[in-house]
Amino acid sequence: MLVTQNGAELCALLIDEIYGELPSRIFAVLLNRGRSSLPQLVQYTSMSPRQLRHGLAVLNQHSLLYFDVNSDNGMTVYEPNTDNAYNLARIGKVLEMVDTSLSPSAKDVMQSLLLSGQTRISDLVAAYQSKIDHASNVAKLVKDEGDDWPELNGTNGDVQVVKMPDTSINSAGQLNSVLCRLVEAELVEVIHKKTFLSPQDILRDVEKETLDKYFLAGVKGGKGKIEFQEKVADGLRKVRDESKSLKRKLEQNGTAAKRRKLFSGVGMSNGNGTHEEESGDPGLDPKQVIRINWEKCLVELRNRRLYQFVADMIGENTAYVYAVLLKLLTKRLARCRLDPTIDIKEGEEDIGVGFVTTDEILDNLKTGIDLSLGLGKATKDKISSKAAEVIHEHPPKKKLFIAEAEVDGDASADEEDEEGSGSESGESDAEYEVRGRSSAPVGNGTKVKFADAAAGKEQRLDRPGQLRQHLLLLAESTQHFVRHCGPDEWTVDFVPLMHTLCEAELDSVIEQRSGKPGLRLVRLLRDKGKLDEKSLQNVALMRKAEVQQKMLEMQTAGFVHIQEVPRDNKADVKKSFFLWFCDIEKSATHLVDTSYRTMVRCLQILEVIRQQEKDVLMLTKRTDVKGREKDVMRKEYYDRYSRFRENEKKLFAQVMRLDDFVSLLRDF
């Protein structure tokens, strides 16, 4: 991740907020100076090596550092891990996600992992053992640790840790099974010897290894180069997969697979309560060190975001169906964005996503959801089932063309696409109807009632039929939430979809900032490409003055850009064309940076109000006050204290909401 000044400031502030000033200062220096060794750090920070070692240890414990031991001189160099530092802003969200999609006890374990950084399983078990021993005093461990980092609870924002006796771990077996679930969901990964090498170092090592092993004579010719790159990609993949070793082991053990079959599903695993979890999960190797796998967490967070988006665009019931689909689809998806050096070259990367069948979705749908809601009704003759059920076997565009399409504006491309498919399906109309009907008995017996010609106006569809309707609606949406990739098979093309989503998010910012006219102009430019002012006025049906003012306003905000095209060699400014255009990438990067800055401001404001309420806060630190503020403190002070807590919560929530925005534009 390339860090801007604001990004760097944010990372340092986040670390300061959670782990204190010492690590934060070291981290900031590392960000400013880049890769440094201990003596260099001593020089930069004018701290003693002892202090530095302490700070580095904390950073390392929480995976905020990369380090590399030079094999020649034994010198260790440190590098900041900005991705993980930024991820600190997401702690609350991740915990909440684990809470709802796995179980409260899983959240508890996750939280412990977050608090203590990477942990050996045996240590974790031991820590919990003491907790289990003091079952009456459940909250103790977290609280003890909370002493050192009192702010952490605050960082969780709304997701304040509420200790419920029944949600926490109360036996070693349960802990083990919770860990197994987390490992299976890939939310937790294993640390191996290359974990702490920075990506560049890993690449360097792998390249060196590959050279030593296969290309002793050096890489020669174009063919050799390609082969070399493939080998390197293989090597990188191997390194990456090493962190999944625990999961592989679990999978080899039949029980894991069996269990997954039983308990996979969206909120359902909420139900696999204490009594079941005790049953035979294989013990995990206690020597393994585990930590949180942020990449997979991001995938889950992205699913939630998509759910919200659909809920907003279409409706809640449809969104729920979508959530189930995504949950099933992304089970094996390790990360949101594929790594260009490792994944893209495979040429068959859609294997990673695969597809989900209607039956699978049906099996995982909560029974409480009434699928008949959320859809309009229309008489049979008004519906073209042929058009609705069009199957797109291939992704809309090849991955390579996406970059181009971004510039050219998707709309026109889409149109052609649709036109093409429309004519195709027109030819195979009859065939399609037949296929639709014949597939009926295969699936659920009653499934394809929708395609039956006999359907009347108020015909009530059965549940599979209703589900199908929601899926078809998703497939038909202009955002292409879902692709109907085969009869009863559904998939999602994440790359173009996320691109659309980014645009939508940008749109909402633009609309908030510059109003409807601004939005109109930007979307127009996105659709048409580059335009001069006059044509802008004509197409947007707006007055000249209004257009000029809006465009200028938006140029300052970084939403639109201008290009000068000279008419002749003399490049006379008076005669030049000035073309407006809008560059989504550029605006997005700009907005991300603005968001960093806003997050920084939020945290700084927090510091300001902390200073203001310093006297009261000092009071609450006293051991005789702590924990029973309300009873002990004078009302006046308690009011101030509680108001401070309110504001703190608000600011953290705001940081989290900003992160929603940043993740969408940057990471999803």
Next chain:
Amino acid sequence: MAGDEADDAAKIAILKDALYDKVRDHGSELRLFTQKDLMELGIIPAGNLLLLVRVVQALTDDKLFVGVNSGAGIAWRWRSREDAKKYTSLPNDETMMVYAVVDEAGADGIWNRTIKHKLNMHEAVVKNCIKYLETKGYIASMKNVEHPNKKMYIKANLRPSERATGGPWFTDGELDSVFIAELEDIVFEYIKTHSAYLGNQGPPRDAAGLRAPNKGIVKTEAEPSRGVKRPATEITNDDQAGPTKTHHADGTATSTSGAAGRPRGKVYLPMPAGYRHYPTVLDIAQMINDASFTNNTTLGPHEIQQLVDVLTYDGLIEPIKVNGRRGYRVTRPTKQDTVAFSERRKQREQDGGVLIDAPRMGVKPPTNGLTEAPCGKCPVFELCEEGGPVSPGNCVYFMQWLDIEDSVLARPNGAVTV
């Protein structure tokens, strides 16, 4: 010889009239006649080219023929006798030339500087000529929307072309944004009501009972203008009678609170996939013309397409193609309010054009962390830095947002005890 000449003149005069009448029968004023065309009319005896030249020359002198340099050599078109009379009545050649240039420009009109350039005359002369022609009522000045600052002239009996007036969207050379806004309203309403299903359904999911009040509270906080608006609509309620009453009351809540305070039972739902009757541009044009919202101007499919495009760019509607039929449907249907068009209009009139919080059309855009935070709208965001004149430490916007009074800042930091 003299007799010959007189004879000749008479002959030419006859031939002239005959040729002129014949040419008029053979086409409109715009048709170009080449030499061959004129010969083949059969007026000039024995293909006498010389005679034809003399006749055409005579006609041109009378301004009844206009010589045009077409691609294939010289050609002529005819001019009506009235117009020709105007020419011949002009006092001098300069005026005639100016008039000719204006005439040639036709319905698009011509800029006075172009006249000057074309004729290579002195400015004062051109000015004089124009003045003369204007007072005579032969030409008139006009405005062109493409070049609003240029002084343009047009033949007095012509109406400025669409290009010059800007088509139906312009009134008196100005973009008529009120007219456009009204039409946008109508088109959007039409698409909204015809592309989504007005269903009777409570908020989805079982949590309905809990959810509704919850959101209501949030909304009231967020929209202070709500209180202002309520009374106005309640007055309307009193005038109203019959079945619309309840609907109206429901609808009001919706329009003010946007998505959330939706009354139970009224909500737009998306149409099932493959719906074939999403309104197309032709449908909308038909509707507009049938209802005759516009007088004097007819809006063709092209103009409606422009309107629909604009609405699409506004993110209010989206194109959707079913079986190659390109229709339009409303975006985010479930969030749309369900107030009837006339009701909303009445409300807006009652508010007297005061800006109300609810958008004119559609729903409010979704917000996100960036636009909500004070920084997202901060006018001095770029200047803000620690230690600078504007810094997080003295940020008034954040203090307002967090609802911290200044008194807190001023409070002396004394010792605090339990």
